[in-house]
Each structure stands twice: as C-alpha cells, then as structure tokens.
Amino acid sequence: MDEPVLLTGAGGRVGQAILRHLGEAFEWRLLDREPLSSAKLPAGVDRDDVYVSDITDEATVRHAVDGCRAVIHLAGDPRPEAPWDSVLQNNIDGTQTMFEAAVETGVEKFVFASSNHAVGAYETDTRTPDMYRPDDDFRLDGTELPRPSNLYGVSKATGEVLGRYYHDHHDISVVNVRIGNLTEGHPPIDYERGQAMWLSYPDCAHLFERCVLAEYDYEIVYGISDNDRKYYSIDRAREILGYDPQDNSAEWNGDEHVDGDRR
Numbered sequence: 087m088d089e090p091v092l093l094t095g096a097g098g099r100v101g102q103a104i105l106r107h108l109g110e111a112f113e114w115r116l117l118d119r120e121p122l123s124s125a126k127l128p129a130g131v132d133r134d135d136v137y138v139s140d141i142t143d144e145a146t147v148r149h150a151v152d153g154c155r156a157v158i159h160l161a162g163d164p165r166p167e168a169p170w171d172s173v174l175q176n177n178i179d180g181t182q183t184m185f186e187a188a189v190e191t192g193v194e195k196f197v198f199a200s201s202n203h204a205v206g207a208y209e210t211d212t213r214t215p216d217m218y219r220p221d222d223d224f225r226l227d228g229t230e231l232p233r234p235s236n237l238y239g240v241s242k243a244t245g246e247v248l249g250r251y252y253h254d255h256h257d258i259s260v261v262n263v264r265i266g267n268l269t270e271g272h273p274p275i276d277y278e279r280g281q282a283m284w285l286s287y288p289d290c291a292h293l294f295e296r297c298v299l300a301e302y303d304y305e306i307v308y309g310i311s312d313n314d315r316k317y318y319s320i321d322r323a324r325e326i327l328g329y330d331p332q333d334n335s336a337e338w339n340g341d342e343h344v345d346g347d348r349r
C-alpha cells in the first residue's frame with residue numbers, strides 16, 4: 087500500500103472538488119480546522135485519519151504529516167480582500183509550519199495552492215479587457231515575477247517563495263498551482279475574466295492528481311481548464327505534470343453546455 091497523501095483545507099471548495107473525484111485514488115489523511123461532516127468524507131477514509139486542527143498547530147501538523155509521501159496544501163484564507171493579520175497567520179505562518187513539518191518527516195512532494203492573485207497586477211488597464219478574449223495572445227507562463235493584486239496575493243507569492251527555499255535547502259519537490267477561478271458545474275456567468283481562468287471541478291481534481299503522481303523539482307504552473315479565452319499558459323502543466331484538461335469555458339452558454347452534454 088502506498089503511503090498516504092495529506093490534504094489540508096479538505097472541507098473547502100477545492101478540497102471537496104479533489105475528494106469528490108479522487109476519493110479512492112489515494113490513501114488520504116485530511117486536515118481542516120472545521121470538523122468534516124460524513125458527507126465530506128470519501129468512502130474508506132477512517133475518522134482516525136481526519137485531523138481537526140489549525141495548520142499553525144505544530145504538534146498536530148507534524149503528527150498528521152508523519153508518514154505521508156505528499157502534502158496537498160490548500161488550507162488558508164482564500165479571500166482576495168483578506169486583511170494582513172489573517173493572511174500573515176493563516177497563509178504565511180501556516181504554510182511555513184506545513185513545510186517545516188513536511189521536510190522534518192521526509193515528505194517527497196509538496197503541492198501548494200497558489201492563486202491568480204499572485205500575478206493579478208499584470209492585468210493592467212491597457213491590457214484589459216482584451217487579454218480576457220480568445221483572439222488576444224498575451225500569456226503568463228509561470229516564469230514571470232509575482233505582481234500581486236492584493237495582500238492575499240502577496241501571501242500566495244510568499245508561499246511560492248517558501249517552497250523555493252524548502253526545495254533548495256531540503257530537496258523536497260514542490261509544485262505551486264496558481265489556481266484560476268474554480269466554479270462548480272459551469273463557468274462564471276457574465277464575468278469574462280472568470281471565464282478566461284475557469285477551472286472546472288473535474289479538471290481541478292485531475293490536475294492535483296497529476297501533481298501527486300508526476301516527477302518534478304520546483305515548478306509554478308497555472309490551474310485553469312483548456313479555455314479558448316486564456317491569458318495563462320497551461321503548457322508547463324501539460325509538459326511537466328501530464329495535465330490533460332477536458333473542459334473549456336467556451337463550450338458553455340451561461341449555465342447551458344453547447345452540446346447539452348455535461349460531464
């Protein structure tokens with residue numbers, strides 16, 4: 087039996103998108119500061135493998151991480167408008183606590199939920215709204231420096247740099263997924279930017295599965311579906327991770343799929 091994968095923030099939107107599609111793909115350990123109802127637990131996950139804890143609680147985090155081969159780290163304050171004291175504690179201090187426990191216990195891979203907001207300031211007045219449209223060829227590809235939209239984006243860029251530090255000094259494999267806009271069922275309606283960076287639930291789960299299974303050193307990739315509208319390249323995710331997204335926001339008209347076919 088393979089060693090388990092620890093998923094933090096398991097009760098949230100991204101966590102549930104992953105567990106809904108990958109519930110049986112791995113042996114899971116789940117961590118969230120909120121208790122997880124039975125409806126949020128995949129079949130086969132034992133309550134002993136569920137940790138109700140804050141990610142800044144070093145002792146519990148270390149216990150949860152110990153023996154895992156990989157960590158998917160989602161827990162944090164996801165609000166673009168989050169204030170500094172919250173992102174400092176939940177996103178920066180919490181992520182450093184996760185990395186420290188991971189390297190102390192010999193975890194091989196660390197998958198970090200970064201964000202479009204780490205690079206939101208590339209969306210300048212002169213580029214928008216054209217860059218959100220299919221005929222525009224502006225692309226960010228993960229090699230650019232962060233240009234955060236807000237303090238939340240600063241915390242995500244800091245998480246990426248923490249990963250760089252722990253990779254360089256402790257040899258842990260790290261992939262940062264700059265997630266776009268995860269929306270269940272259909273792309274955001276009347277929101278061009280959101281359609282350009284839509285990540286469907288099935289593509290989200292597939293991408294994080296590839297992050298656990300692929301081999302890499304230190305990577306920054308974009309987490310969006312294969313949208314006709316896009317200003318994030320997914321070439322690196324395809325090449326390094328074997329990401330093969332199946333969804334495209336252009337195939338949706340509001341909440342209707344153009345073929346009447348929803349996966």
Ligand SMILES: NC(=O)C1=CN([C@@H]2O[C@H](COP(=O)(O)OP(=O)(O)OC[C@H]3O[C@@H](n4cnc5c(N)ncnc54)[C@H](O)[C@@H]3O)[C@@H](O)[C@H]2O)C=CC1
Binds near residue numbers: 097142162
């Ligand atoms: N949903 C999206 O479209 C995007 C999400 N992300 C990132 O993905 C991650 C997950 O986001 P969502 O699932 O949307 O958020 P969410 O708010 O739905 O889920 C976050 C989960 O983490 C838990 N959590 C928060 N702070 C914690 C702490 N200090 N200790 C332990 N647990 C804690 C919460 O209880 C919650 O269950 C976040 O890091 C967010 O920044 C990034 C880009 C886009």
Ligand SMILES: O=C1O[C@H](COP(=O)(O)O)[C@@H](O)[C@H](O)[C@H]1O
Binds near residue numbers: 163202203265267
């Ligand atoms: O990082 C995040 O980004 C998504 C999309 O950003 P938005 O500015 O288009 O709303 C956001 O919904 C999510 O809460 C956040 O964590």
